[in-house]
Amino acid sequence: MSKDQSDHSRDDITPKIAPKVDRRSFLKGAATGAAALAVNPGAQAQEPSAYQASFTAPSYQQLQRDTGMVAPPTSGRTVVRPGSDLMVQALKDMGIEFVASNNGSSFEGIQESIANYGSPPNHMPEYITALHEESSVDMANGYAKAEGRPMAAMLHGTLGIQHASMSIFQAYHTGTPMILIVGRDESFIQAHTADDMAAMCRSFTKWDAQPKTLPECIDALHEAYRQAVTPPTGPTVIVIDMELQKEEARDFVVPPFRPAEIGGVDHATARDIAKALFDASNPRLNTGMFRTPEGGQAAVQLAELIGASTSTTATGGPMGFPQRHPLCGPGADTTNDYVLGLETDSPNISLQRPAVTSLTAKRDVMGIGFGSLREDYVPSPPGSEPTPQEQNQKQSQGTVLTVDAEASIPLIIAELSKLMTPAKLREIDERKASHARANREAFLTDLRAAVEEKKRGWDLSPVSTARIYAELWPLIMNGDWCLASPSNFSGAHHRELWEHNKPYSFLGSQGAGGMGYGLGASAGAALAARGRGRFVVNIQCDGDFNYAPGALWTACHHELPMLSIMHNNRAWHQEFMFIQYLAGVRGRGTDRGHIGTVLRDPFIDYSKIAQGYGMASEGPIEDPTLLAAALKRGVESVKNGKPYLIDVLTQPR
Template sequence: MAESTKGSVDRRGFLRGAAVGAAALVTQPSVALPQPPEAPARPAAAAPSNAQLGADTETPPSGGRSRIVEHPASDFMVDVIKTLGFEYVAANPGSSFDGLHESIINYGGNKLPELLTCCHEESAVAMAHGYAKIEGRPMLALLHGNIGIQHASMAIYNAYADRVPVYIIAGNWRDAGVRNNGVNWYHSAQDMAAMVRDFVKWDDEPASLAAFAESAVRAYKIAMTPPAEPVLLVLDHNMQLRPMPQAAVRIPRLTMPTPPAGDSSAVREAARLLVAAENPQINAGRLARTPNAITLLVELAELLQAPVNGGGDRVNFPSRHRLAGNGSGQADLILNLEVQGGGGPGGPTGARAPNAKTISISALDLYIKSNLQDFQHMADVDLAIAADAEATLPALIEEVKRQLTADRRRALADRGARLAEVHAQVRSVAKEGAAYGWDANPISLARLAAELWAQIKNDDWSLVSWQGFIGGWPGRLWSIDKHHQYIGGQGAGAMGYGAPAAVGAALANMKHGRLSINIQTDGDLNYAPGVLWTAAHHKIPLLTIMHNNRGYHQEVMFIQRMASERNRGADRAHIGTTLREPNIDYARMAQAYGMHGEGPIADPRDLSPAIKRGLDRVRQGEPALIDVVTQPR
């Protein structure tokens, strides 16, 4: 559609009047001031022109004329985005995508997607990371130019290493001819995606609206096809501002491919090995894309009466199932389901018989990159099935059923009884371990987990934080058996993920009425504390309980070990590794960002009442933070 100089509102007249009015306000003080000595007469200052008003934010239109575009191309981009079903878009505002931003909130009505205001691009992407692990599909994140990509790069890498789909659009001024003479140059790039290409699954910079429509749909399919990963579209700023062409532009229909399942002959051989094994072990990594994977894995484990290590990245198997755990003795057959490399039980350092065989079913064999080597050590595998493990489980279960004889079923039942005893012993040891330091001040992590569990166990709850830095106590003491009850960790082990991912996951939980819990490490929160404001502003119910050990305790231990290995004292290990003098007041931090905050709480007798007060707030639909001073680990 052709541009016009007149629109639904006469913006040119408005700007002219506003400029003159502003100049009048400046030249007419409301209070009489002493008069300075007379100065030589000089010409009266002219009101700023329209071009001057916009000079520091955009390229002035040709000839200085104001420009009205009734149907901009960014409206069409919103139409495309809506076909992909995004509920939310997280962004820290930036001028490189202001056309798309305006179209989302006005043309799109700020619904599907709804724009979430973030204080940092890392938070925007990490929120999308956490959201996807609950919802099972991507959230959109917008980034401003190359600086936005640089800010977000750590969060993108976390999602990449965690095999999570995140959909990212970054603005750019690709055409140097339309950049202004200032900051646009610093924020642009000829190949914007190059900075993160090593850790996104696919990227593109479409040069037309038709290309944008195709690339947008293609990016979604690529992100969601196992192994899931982040994708990036770079969007030219000038293309957002152009008027829509007269001819209709096609939006391709989104049709998701079915995840690849394993070859039937390989699945048959895997079943044969599993049925014949005397002491098999099943290890699950990032297996459960959907809740159905848990049901399937329980069925397979019970058919084989085999122990299951559910891993720490997803809920793959109920924590209190009698077959949960590593079993007993040395495994003679390992079944790895979406396990990275050869780590974990049954890997290079696991308990396995010398002649044990290993079966791997993983979509990771279908996709790998070279520069950032997140793929771990190469495992010794006897049967490798390159396929999505969840999609392969139904065929494997049916083949195991077919091969199991009545005699073999009876023998496996005896094995299952022994494994149930081992599981009960492990649980008993965990309970005994939780009692150590029960009344300690600062508060033990086991008591923190136990006191919290007592108050949420009858709710539909979701732990939206990693338990690796809190001794794994929720997994040892709680009953975790639903897909949404635990979302795992960062992926790449990088800080700054925790609070934003928790807010994103809580956002996804909100429409389901779930109670979201974040046990938040203190060092991690200080990377991206502004996300607390996002939670308060958008009224996202989330209980954040600080694991406040006043330091980066993992690094404390590393320095202590290093000093010991060098026969030096560890009395200086706190230097550069602790957050003391002054102590950080996280309750006031939360209050400053607009949410309920209380603490610090170091006396264990005060813990349960504080948790109740925080939960009361969250159940009313608001976020809350409790600062708990804890033992280091």
Template sequence: MAKRKDDDSVGRRGFLKGAGLAGAGVLAAPLTAKAQNTAPPPPASSIPATPNRELERGTPADVKPATQSSSGSDYMVDVMRGLGIEHVAAFVGSSFRGLHESLINYGMLTSPNIDFLSCMHEEVSVAMCHGYAKIEGKPMAAMLHETVGLQHASMAIYNAYADRVPIFLITPSSPDARTRRSTVPTFHSVQDGAAIVRDFTKWDDQPGSLQHWGESATRAYKYAMTPPCGPTLLVTSMDLQEGPIEDRPKPTIPKIPVSAPPQAAENAVRELARILVDAEAPVLTCDRVARTPAGLKSMIALAELLQAPVVDGSMRMNFPWRHPLNQSSRGRALIATADVILGMEMSDFWATTNGPAPHTEFSTRSFAKPGAKKISLTGVDLNFHANYQDFQRFPDADIALEGDAEATLPSLIEAVRRLIDKDKRAAFDARGKKHGEAHLKALADQRTLAAEGWDSQPITVARMVMELYNVIKDEDWTLASGSQMQNNWPQKLWHADKHHRYIGDAGAYGIGYTAPATLGAAFANKKYGRITVSIQGDGDLMCCPSSLWTAAHEKIPILYVVHNNRAWHQEIMALQQTANRMQRGVDRTHIGTTIRDPYIDYSKMAASMGVYGQGPITDPKDLGPAIKKAVAVLKRGEPALIDVVAQGR
């Protein structure tokens, strides 16, 4: 490293080292005396002194002892343990070296363990937390290097925010120019580090003392976990991490309260029940209802009680895919004829009843039946944030119930149950029978569509998806990737009725989510012995390819089936549309949208990072055997990747 201007700081460190050998007590006395001789007494003020670090530590901020036997970051580890945080993902950064050292030498070696997961990019760290939380139902922590690390992480944080997923984030700070080193650490210093992600985190704080840190960590955890869930951020100064706390009473570790998620108002729930029971053709739509397995059970109970069709946007495992009342395949037709549409935790309720008008670029039209009653039930209305437009168009709902849908469903179910008499029951059963028949017909239709081009090369997406299902169907599996880019074939053709079978997609559609987030899900699944599969877009994989190294390094069993369409396929279609609108043709729309010249060999890329790789698979007959081999690798506790050259969609 080049010799820097701050030679004086090196000299000071050398001096401190020598002084430390003589004893910290000896050192402290002359410095204190000097300060008393030169500094005037502070003016009287009603404003309290900001940090009380010195009181907690007993050591002036610019005098670091040569050795110490405790640190603030040990306390932080204890607080995180108390919150039930079991893992911290991080791409190494010197600004959190205090916490890093505490984790590896204290947290990992004392019970209950809190482990360190090695990542190669902050986007990977955060997305791993994202996938982990959707399986485990609680946050994992990510440490993000001051400024630049948080900048790297920002898209993944936005994804988690829009997906309503709790994550416990820590980013360091070094606010005091007097004590931080110049040049690189100063480039990485910022007055308000959290500002860059404040629009898409639920809460942040920059504690001034360890006690404050403990309280804010507990608050951050509580806010992250309160629906609508989301990431929270603690800005944690290096002084606070690294300063000793010996000879002082340890700050206390606050308790996490048992909290009840917000439910919709009781009278509104009763009214909603009445509307649903009186409806001729109600439709239940949902995106992120089932935060937990209880949400899935409640969805089944409500739908069966009403014998009402469910149109599932598949952002969670809200409703069994083969349930007779699952009518997602013909959702739009049902919505167009419904008299009551209940949207629960919808990502975009407006789009449930509105879409593009034909032959237009920007015009839209409602396709709901005139007079249809639209009712929303969501906790997202309780989380007010401006700027980022994840709240979508204003839904033209007739009634809006503010409350978490999963938490509200039990009282709604009870209210509905009380209103159903014998006649209603008979009418509902007749309705349910029709929907059951329609479900079977839709399934047969989808199978017919899936059969088309069955032996084609490139391999059809339907065949790729079904070859995968054929191997895993008798295992305890999780499909950890979203399936929109695969035409939702799994939802149309697979049988899934457990909450952990599917966890939805990125939230904000930020590309680069799938590889690391599905890895986080696989990490959470490891202790349950589940088979985790990820249908992985090739373009998405190249945003965070180092996820593969983390998979190998941390021995996380996951099967990546690379849907290799050799393009950012969505963008090809968008660019073709624009080029043709300009009447310039599509001849050049491959520029910037395709991944060719050269093609990427993903199996070799995986192998280079210690992951078992197969492919590129071009013949559909080779795919089933390749998946079987890869699943055997997973059962040894290792990751695997299969590169499948497949159709665009």
């Protein structure tokens, strides 16, 4: 239970001994003094003041308001069932577990309803206090990557959207489903509102709405969910006016939530694919990232039914085929006569859910937003010879059907089951056994080679990044863990040393390469982990940390099972290398590459920062022989419900 769910009585929060001077006491004192002056003007005559003439004694109402002893002004209506209660009910019906937010006046109606509506209140959804909107959305990103379904974040008007925009952009880039609720209050602070609020992030969100009535608002919340989870998945926005949040709902009943219907291949195609798999003497499945955990489970069923060796992307991101499944690997025979691609390419046929076209090659590059996002390589101009890269890509790619693989697999399994015979089942059993032997040996061979590789600089100081991953793995390998942070800047050693068997084993990269993501996303993954007996690891780059460190406080406040290990190389090393290279080719001195690229003079003490946010921590650890014990303490702390941070001084990469 987080601190926000504790059942405090009024006595618990009332100080037994009055503080010397708190703000409320201070204001009361000031007001009392002013009132005395108003009642007895003669009292001030003894100490004339140059400003005295401009004072006007406060009215009784002013005094009440300014001292906080006044109820909100009575409106012309009595609200028994505020609209925001119904909005929260809709979130409950959709299974939204958490709403992360840095509070804002424009959604105070919904925030109050989360806090007080329902039994128990502040549960499904629970309000998660974030210190920055970027963190709120990163949390939603990490949660959805781990669970394969959305949570919500609330943003305060124009300001909240702008604070959150980088995180929304990254979520768009990874196609992460999430619901962004933007509060709108056109009568409060003009700078915080706009007629078309969602316009600020429309180019990198999938869908948005600004309902005008309460029934429209509930419909829009439902549709926001369906749009977010339907391929192409991504963030959706609903702008909700304060008036709707506070209006009386009377007898309006929240209609039942109708989940999204995501279709798969048609029956004829399912039959054709099943027949091809059945007829093949050595079929293979190439698998990518599925939409939800159910996709990976379905792929396992299909692989086991047909005895196909299978590839995985589980070491690169979430929702993949389990890495140590006996059928996962190159298989006993790599000459495959039929390859089915499931969310990835295949030389024969592949099923890939629709992607936003502007995230693919050959996109429009004329504008900012979805149409302008670029791939890694520049395609050849029209009419020119294809590049070798394009040639290879074309050769490796067979027919691509734009359809959701996860929804298609059950149909293929159903057709395949109809074809099975005892003889075929015996053949498949033999194939499975030989694949399992070969895959096990292949995994162990690769692991032995990786261990040799990771020993480089094992005993050196600063600590090698490989040693962090290697020392940590034995401490968590038998538990239910999730590596939530990107790993590309810390060597990604887990890919070779760890075993990624769960849909959430590794949550992949930032998306658009934007910094500041790791801590928030890890906190979001830890929200998913809390209550599920799961344990989140965050190998945290120092440069990334400093954008939004407040997520540490959120982790403490909500008691999230998150172990953060600093990859503290005291620089933005990629940029350091860029400058170093450019200085070298320009021939103007190579000893000033550090300017603007290093974090020294002074060094940053991450352990102290963590402690400041209330998190148990230690470090900086420079001696590699001290690392294992520190990691053990960290793991124990997190298992006991206390997030922990270990600052480790590391080699650059």
